[in-house]
Structures are given as structure tokens and as C-alpha cells.
Amino acid sequence: MSDGWESSTRVSADVNDISRSSSKSSSSSVPPTPRSEEEILQSSNLKSFSYADLKMATRNFRPDSVLGEGGFGSVFKGWIDENSFAASKPGTGMVIAVKKLNLESFQGHKEWLAEVNYLGQFYHPHLVKLIGYCLEDEHRILVYEFMPRGSLENHLFRRGSYFQPLSWNLRIKVALDAAKGLAFLHSAETKVIYRDFKTSNILLDTNYTAKLSDFGLAKDGPTGDKSHVSTRVMGTYGYAAPEYLATGHLTARSDIYSFGVVLLEMLSGRRAVDKNRPSGEHNLVEWAKPFLTNKRKIFRILDSRLEGQYSLDVAYKAANLALRCLSTDPKFRPSMDEVVKELDQFNDSSKEMANTLGNQTTGLRHRRRSAGDLPKVNVVSAVAYPRPSASPLFTK
Ligand SMILES: Nc1ncnc2c1ncn2[C@@H]1O[C@H](COP(=O)(O)OP(=O)(O)OP(=O)(O)O)[C@@H](O)[C@H]1O
Ligand SMILES: [Mg+2]
Numbered sequence: 001m002s003d004g005w006e007s008s009t010r011v012s013a014d015v016n017d018i019s020r021s022s023s024k025s026s027s028s029s030v031p032p033t034p035r036s037e038e039e040i041l042q043s044s045n046l047k048s049f050s051y052a053d054l055k056m057a058t059r060n061f062r063p064d065s066v067l068g069e070g071g072f073g074s075v076f077k078g079w080i081d082e083n084s085f086a087a088s089k090p091g092t093g094m095v096i097a098v099k100k101l102n103l104e105s106f107q108g109h110k111e112w113l114a115e116v117n118y119l120g121q122f123y124h125p126h127l128v129k130l131i132g133y134c135l136e137d138e139h140r141i142l143v144y145e146f147m148p149r150g151s152l153e154n155h156l157f158r159r160g161s162y163f164q165p166l167s168w169n170l171r172i173k174v175a176l177d178a179a180k181g182l183a184f185l186h187s188a189e190t191k192v193i194y195r196d197f198k199t200s201n202i203l204l205d206t207n208y209t210a211k212l213s214d215f216g217l218a219k220d221g222p223t224g225d226k227s228h229v230s231t232r233v234m235g236t237y238g239y240a241a242p243e244y245l246a247t248g249h250l251t252a253r254s255d256i257y258s259f260g261v262v263l264l265e266m267l268s269g270r271r272a273v274d275k276n277r278p279s280g281e282h283n284l285v286e287w288a289k290p291f292l293t294n295k296r297k298i299f300r301i302l303d304s305r306l307e308g309q310y311s312l313d314v315a316y317k318a319a320n321l322a323l324r325c326l327s328t329d330p331k332f333r334p335s336m337d338e339v340v341k342e343l344d345q346f347n348d349s350s351k352e353m354a355n356t357l358g359n360q361t362t363g364l365r366h367r368r369r370s371a372g373d374l375p376k377v378n379v380v381s382a383v384a385y386p387r388p389s390a391s392p393l394f395t396k
Contacts, residue, residue: 056087152178165305176346192218193252314346
């Protein structure tokens with residue numbers, strides 16, 4: 001793995017949008033040099049796996065070891081030796097998550113390379129670790145650290161005895177962790193726009209530490225005196241900022257809008273887009289906005305499964321933070337550093353409240369089983385809702 005992004009000069013690769021003309025730097029700064037595929041792969045410090053290695057590590061990509069499915073392809077659970085990284089016997093060594101590009105997948109080589117480019121350079125406690133990749137013939141595979149509790153999406157929206165509702169405190173902690181990951185990406189040293197912030201890309205480890213995954217759509221932020229990067233509009237419906245949808249102009253503020261959507265999903269326990277709800281409630285942001293401005297009305301949008309776990313004051317502040325992130329005018333959205341600061345305060349008050357009420361609100365009430373412990377069910381078919389996936393977006 002990379003031993004620290006601080007030591008490496010930030011390099012840029014235009015791997016997921018060849019038309020970077022709009023982000024050319026002004027004369028006031030040196031344009032980042034796009035890196036070739038070879039350079040990205042060589043400098044990444046990642047392990048290059050053979051297809052045979054990964055076939056063995058996942059027991060021939062067994063369908064019953066599928067952890068999830070996305071636009072890129074399926075994600076399998078596997079095992080490798082932690083020193084040599086050679087495939088090991090199931091249940092021994094280090095657990096990995098193996099994301100295999102579906103050959104008919106819409107997302108393809110460019111997204112695969114973007115992931116290797118970004119995650120090969122960055123190391124941060126709130127970004128998932130990429131261990132290696134496989135590039136052999138037509139195969140495009142990514143190998144990550146295994147995140148035992150799966151995605152935030154599963155915890156918020158999947159019903160069943162294995163997924164108890166996340167407590168208020170855990171929701172605040174997860175929001176804070178994810179905000180720290182995004183703040184790192186937006187920081188001056190990194191300047192990356194993530195472009196696909198959503199609950200399925202927030203993964204949880206055993207202690208509910210949240211990490212961002214999926215950098216297939218990430219882009220270098222604008223350089224010099226440019227205010228934005230022009231792109232083909234890509235992302236997931238329900239999460240993309242309105243000005244980005246309308247113009248294709250991408251800025252870090254678009255990520256902050258998506259953060260607001262996720263925060264609202266966490267507060268309400270509702271999906272960003274849910275066609276199963278009554279008309280008028282399909283789009284979470286449109287439905288919830290009028291309730292967010294009034295302390296007496298916010299209980300209408302708060303997840304009823306959280307009752308009694310939060311102080312109304314903190315819940316109102318959290319709802320207000322979501323509202324500001326969702327400002328139609330991007331300049332009224334807070335920066336991710338500001339978001340982190342505010343969430344940190346809620347985190348403290350949540351802890352205080354937990355201490356007052358005892359273990360009740362700490363989220364330890366239920367024994368939760370990790371996604372990896374789940375009985376052998378077809379995870380994909382167990383998800384009742386048609387899952388949103390990243391794709392080109394068109395204004396309707
Ligand atoms: N490192 C990991 N550890 C454990 N589970 C993982 C890991 N990476 C992915 N998963 C599981 O696999 C699922 C699919 O992930 P994937 O990133 O391919 O698609 P997605 O995020 O759901 O959709 P999209 O294609 O829009 O990104 C995730 O939602 C998660 O449940
Ligand atoms: Mg994903």
C-alpha cells in the first residue's frame with residue numbers, strides 16, 4: 001500500500017474524462033501533467049494480481065461469496081496471505097473484497113483506472129484501502145480491504161433481523177467519518193471532486209468506522225483561476241447537485257450537495273429517490289425541505305426508529321446542516337471542513353446524551369452481525385428495491 005500521500009507530489013491523471021480542456025490551468029500555476037496508464041500502474045504501490053491468483057482467492061468467484069453488486073460488476077469475498085498476498089485457504093489470512101468488472105458493464109476501463117489512480121495515491125483513515133488490481137487480457141479487477149459491515153445503504157434501508165436500525169449516535173459518527181473522508185479529498189493538497197457520494201459508497205468496518213470507496217467517477221478539481229471542471233454529467237439520480245445536472249459544471253460544492261442528501265437519508269431513514277412512496281414523496285429533498293426549517297416540524301422527517309435517542313436541539317441543528325448543504329445556490333453551502341466541525345459538536349453532545357441515558361442509545365443494544373457473517377443468501381436478490389447506480393445523468 002501507499003505509505004502516505006503527503007510525501008508524494010500530487011499528480012493528475014485525466015483518466016475518466018479525456019476532455020479536460022476546461023480545467024487547463026491559468027498562467028498563474030503549472031498545469032498538472034496527466035499520467036499515462038503505465039505510469040499510474042507503476043507508481044501506485046499496489047499489488048498486481050494475476051487472474052489465477054484472484055480466482056483462487058475467491059474460490060472461482062463463487063456466487064455465494066458475492067458481497068454486493070454495482071454498475072461496475074460484482075464484489076466477491078476472498079482470502080489472501082497477509083505477507084505474500086498469495087491466495088490462501090478460505091477463513092485464513094486476510095479477508096479481501098474483490099470487485100470484478102462485468103464485461104458488459106457500462107462503466108469500464110476508465111473507471112477502473114481512475115480508482116487505481118486515486119486510491120493508489122491516497123492513504124487516509126476514511127478512505128477504503130485498495131490493496132491491488134488485476135489487468136490481464138480483458139479482466140479488470142480491484143482488490144480492497146474487506147469492510148465487514150458492508151455499506152451504509154444496507155444498514156439504513158435493508159430490513160430484516162440482520163440489519164437492526166443504526167442508532168442516532170452511530171449515524172452521527174458515520175456521517176462525521178464520511179465527512180472527514182470528503183474533507184480530505186477537497187483539501188488544498190488533494191483537490192479531488194468525488195462525484196459519487198452516496199450511501200452504497202460508504203463502507204463500514206467492525207467498529208462502524210466509515211470509509212469512502214469507489215473513485216471511478218472522481219476528478220481532479222479545477223486548477224488556476226478556473227471555478228469548475230466541465231464534464232459529461234455522471235452520477236446517481238437523487239444525489240447530483242442541481243447546477244451540475246443543469247450545466248455539467250462540476251465543483252467541490254456538488255459533492256457537498258450530495259453530502260446533504262446522504263445526511264438527510266440518515267436522519268430520515270428514507271432513500272434519496274423512492275418510487276414506492278406516495279406521490280409527492282418520491283424525491284426526498286423536495287419532500288423534506290419545508291420541514292427542515294422549523295424546529296416544531298422536523299419530527300415529521302426524522303426516522304421514527306430513532307425516537308428517544310436524540311435531543312431535539314441537536315436533531316434540529318443536524319437538519320439545518322443538511323438544509324445548508326442542500327442550498328440551491330452552491331455558494332451558500334458550507335465547506336466540508338465546516339461540516340466536519342459541526343458534526344464533531346453533535347458527536348460530543350450525542351455522547352453526553354448517551355452517558356446520561358446509559359447504554360440505551362449507544363447502539364450496542366443489539367448484537368449486530370457483520371455482512372460477512374450473513375447466512376448464505378443471494379445478497380443481490382435480497383435487495384428488494386431497484387438499486388440506484390452511477391450512470392450518465394440527463395435532466396428530465
Ligand atoms: N471493500 C468492501 N468490503 C465489503 N463489501 C463491499 C466492499 N466493496 C463493496 N462492497 C459491497 O458491494 C456492493 C457493491 O459495490 P459497488 O461499489 O460495486 O456498487 P455500488 O456502490 O452499490 O453502486 P455503483 O456501481 O453505483 O458504485 C456495495 O454496496 C457493498 O455492499
Ligand atoms: Mg460503490
